[in-house]
Amino acid sequence: MRLPCPFCGDRDASEFVYRGDAAPVRPATSEGFYDYVYLRENPAGPMREHWYHAQGCRNWLVVTRDTRTHEVFGAVLARGAAQ
Numbered sequence: 001m002r003l004p005c006p007f008c009g010d011r012d013a014s015e016f017v018y019r020g021d022a023a024p025v026r027p028a029t030s031e032g033f034y035d036y037v038y039l040r041e042n043p044a045g046p047m048r049e050h051w052y053h054a055q056g057c058r059n060w061l062v063v064t065r066d067t068r069t070h071e072v073f074g075a076v077l078a079r080g081a082a083q
C-alpha cells in the first residue's frame, strides 16, 4: 500500500506509523474519557486515520482509506484537518 504524503509524494506504507481512527476528539472533562481512550468504531468502508511519516517528513497525516479494499482517497496534514 502506498500513501500520498503532501510533502514527500507517494510513499510506501512501511515508512509510516499507524495511530488509528482520526475521529475521536479528546473530551474537556473526565466525562466520556473512557470511551475516548478505549472504544473505537470499526467501519467497513472509507475511514479517516492518523498516520505518522516516521521515515520521511515526520508529519502527522489524516489519510482517508477504504478499510475493505485499502484504496487511499487522499491525505492532508493533521494539524490543518477539520474533524
Ligand SMILES: [Zn+2]
Pocket: 005, 006, 007, 008, 009, 053, 056, 057, 058, 059
Ligand atoms: Zn512525508
